[in-house]
Amino acid sequence: MEKRNLRKERIGVVTSNKMTKSIVVSEVKRVKHAMYGKFVLKTKKYVAHDEKNDCNIGDTVKIMETRPLSKTKCWRLVEIIDRAK
Numbered sequence: 001m002e003k004r005n006l007r008k009e010r011i012g013v014v015t016s017n018k019m020t021k022s023i024v025v026s027e028v029k030r031v032k033h034a035m036y037g038k039f040v041l042k043t044k045k046y047v048a049h050d051e052k053n054d055c056n057i058g059d060t061v062k063i064m065e066t067r068p069l070s071k072t073k074c075w076r077l078v079e080i081i082d083r084a085k
Helices: none
Strands: 011-015 022-032 039-049 060-065 073-084
Touching: 011 039, 011 073, 022 060, 022 073, 039 060
Parallel strands: 039 073
Antiparallel strands: 011 022, 011 060, 022 039, 060 073
């Protein structure tokens, strides 16, 4: 039996839930500039699968890597960490 690799997990904020069974999650990283040393915010967007359509904009969620579900969607929702106020 082959051992499966660990799947990547990300934590981010839901920025869009207008699609059916899909959400867009933004992950913000603080990266130090190579030459000047100043911290810069880098944003990466992921399209994730939300089976029950229970995420709202502003929720903090955990997503996990999965097989390609569509052209842009290769992540799935694991849990909702914090609901938007």
